[in-house]
Amino acid sequence: MGLWHSLTGRSRVKAPDLDSLFAVPSAAITLETAPGFKPLGSGSVCYRAPAGAAYAAAETDVLALLRAAPDAPEVTVSVDSFGFTWLVSSGDPLDTGGLCTDLHAVNTTLTEQGFAGGLLCTMVPFADASGRHVGLVYLYKQGTFYPFAPKPGSGQERDNLLEMSVRDTLTGELPMEADLQRWLAIWGAPGL
Amino acid sequence: MARSRFLPDTGLTVRMTTVMFLLGGLFVALIVGLMYAFPPQYAPLFAIGGIGVAFYQWWSSDKVAMRAMRAREVSPAEAPELHGMIDRLCALADMPKPRVGISDSSLPNAFATGRSPARSVVCVTTGILQTLDAEELEAVLAHELSHVAHRDVLVMTVASSAGILAGMLTRAAQFGGMGMRRSSNNGGGTPAFLVALALSLVVYAISFFLTRLLSRYRELAADRAGAHLTMKPAALASALTKITGEINTIPKRDLRASSAMNAFFIAPAVAGVSLKTLTSTHPSLEERLEQLAKIQAELSRPTG
Numbered sequence: 001m002g003l004w005h006s007l008t009g010r011s012r013v014k015a016p017d018l019d020s021l022f023a024v025p026s027a028a029i030t031l032e033t034a035p036g037f038k039p040l041g042s043g044s045v046c047y048r049a050p051a052g053a054a055y056a057a058a059e060t061d062v063l064a065l066l067r068a069a070p071d072a073p074e075v076t077v078s079v080d081s082f083g084f085t086w087l088v089s090s091g092d093p094l095d096t097g098g099l100c101t102d103l104h105a106v107n108t109t110l111t112e113q114g115f116a117g118g119l120l121c122t123m124v125p126f127a128d129a130s131g132r133h134v135g136l137v138y139l140y141k142q143g144t145f146y147p148f149a150p151k152p153g154s155g156q157e158r159d160n161l162l163e164m165s166v167r168d169t170l171t172g173e174l175p176m177e178a179d180l181q182r183w184l185a186i187w188g189a190p191g192l
Numbered sequence: 193m194a195r196s197r198f199l200p201d202t203g204l205t206v207r208m209t210t211v212m213f214l215l216g217g218l219f220v221a222l223i224v225g226l227m228y229a230f231p232p233q234y235a236p237l238f239a240i241g242g243i244g245v246a247f248y249q250w251w252s253s254d255k256v257a258m259r260a261m262r263a264r265e266v267s268p269a270e271a272p273e274l275h276g277m278i279d280r281l282c283a284l285a286d287m288p289k290p291r292v293g294i295s296d297s298s299l300p301n302a303f304a305t306g307r308s309p310a311r312s313v314v315c316v317t318t319g320i321l322q323t324l325d326a327e328e329l330e331a332v333l334a335h336e337l338s339h340v341a342h343r344d345v346l347v348m349t350v351a352s353s354a355g356i357l358a359g360m361l362t363r364a365a366q367f368g369g370m371g372m373r374r375s376s377n378n379g380g381g382t383p384a385f386l387v388a389l390a391l392s393l394v395v396y397a398i399s400f401f402l403t404r405l406l407s408r409y410r411e412l413a414a415d416r417a418g419a420h421l422t423m424k425p426a427a428l429a430s431a432l433t434k435i436t437g438e439i440n441t442i443p444k445r446d447l448r449a450s451s452a453m454n455a456f457f458i459a460p461a462v463a464g465v466s467l468k469t470l471t472s473t474h475p476s477l478e479e480r481l482e483q484l485a486k487i488q489a490e491l492s493r494p495t496g
Contacts, residue, residue: 006341006342006343007212007342007343007347008205008208008209009204009205009208009342009409009410009413009414009416009417010205010413011285011338011341011342011417012417012420013284013285013420013421014285014286048284048422048423048424049423050423050424050491050492051423051424051425051426051488051491051492052488052491052492052493053492053494054491054492054493054494055491055492057494081326082276082277082280082326082330083326083327083330083424084280115423117284117420117421117423118284118423120280120283120284121283139283141283141284141285141286142283142286181289182283182289184279184280184283185276185279
């Protein structure tokens with residue numbers, strides 16, 4: 001947002017960057033070979049659902065679109081305690097490419113309806129053989145990724161070492177978020 | 193390409209920009225007037241003095257405001273809900289996260305201050321935490337973050353610099369008049385300090401109304417931007433209704449302590465006097481609700 005826009009009070013919500021999502025499948029292969037994290041087959045889009053009839057229609061469209069395919073994934077919609085909507089698609093763990101296409105379809109539909117400003121993040125969960133989970137989170141507005149790893153069994157604690165090592169593994173492949181303060185804690189994200 | 197549901201309010205922008213230019217013109221007029229009243233080489237000194245005080249107010253705005261409200265900064269561990277909300281809103285708006293403060297006051301209110309978006313503080317009172325539910329609190333925080341994004345502390349201090357200089361001159365002319373009486377008034381005509389006094393009083397009066405007008409426009413702009421950020425204009429509307437309702441029912445004596453901070457509050461704490469519409473720092477509740485209703489209609493309009 002330019003200085004002139006802020007001085008005249010005309011800030012507008014930033015448009016999301018949608019295309020980086022397609023780099024996830026190759027990052028998934030890297031995560032599987034190096035630290036041994038496998039995709040769980042699910043992925044979610046987190047956004048702010050606006051009040052009103054227009055969004056209700058858009059949601060119906062998205063769900064119909066995702067469920068229309070012959071090998072349709074299971075799609076669920078839930079709202080978290082911060083009032084953000086999570087749309088979760090869970091399908092074949094081997095088909096990360098198909099998952100990304102589905103998530104992209106959600107983004108495009110919301111953008112076409114004029115709700116692009118509400119997109120917060122998308123999350124693809126991974127797990128290793130010892131049961132540790134890590135979510136690869138994409139921030140739409142910043143166009144960057146970061147890892148989110150809750151410690152198994154402990155209330156709300158993050159496994160920062162694991163997060164750092166995942167970041168270092170993926171640094172060459174994905175644009176990773178450099179500002180650690182932007183690494184949002186998404187407790188209770190569906191699929192993690 | 194997808195259309196945006198954001199409708200810019202051109203009328204509001206034009207009115208706001210006009211007021212800002214008028215305030216700038218007022219400052220220049222004051223300096224030019226002083227150049228006639230005093231030897232011209234003093235004029236830069238006056239200008240630097242006025243701007244210097246305004247600059248100091250802007251530079252230290254976060255510390256002064258936090259101290260005035262007896263607010264303390266809270267860490268994510270102390271206020272996880274509040275930090276979580278602000279984290280998400282900042283990620284949505286792609287802006288740096290401000291520091292978060294809580295002020296121990298039963299008045300339901302919130303304010304944002306600080307010299308730049310990177311050095312700003314968003315502060316809420318314990319009263320507002322008790323009064324509002326999560327959705328309404330988020331709407332209020334989005335309104336305050338919009339103030340930060342619009343650099344309203346900078347805009348309002350620059351806008352008031354003419355008034356600040358005029359206020360300083362009025363004081364100086366009152367005291368200086370006694371000392372200057374013997375030396376300066378030697379050839380008839382009006383003494384310089386009287387001209388300066390009259391001029392600064394006029395400028396102060398005009399600046400007072402213009403800055404209040406500008407403040408009301410900035411509030412409306414922050415309401416718009418905040419409602420578009422959370423996409424829930426109704427939540428902001430119900431928060432405003434609750435806050436203004438509660439503030440006006442609380443006795444006046446408790447309210448005076450916060451009157452220095454009014455321009456930065458989400459709703460003014462002082463109940464109306466005569467000339468209310470001209471001198472209030474915030475637009476009326478009806479005006480704000482009307483704008484939010486328009487945004488709600490635009491958000492829920494189905495695509496044709």
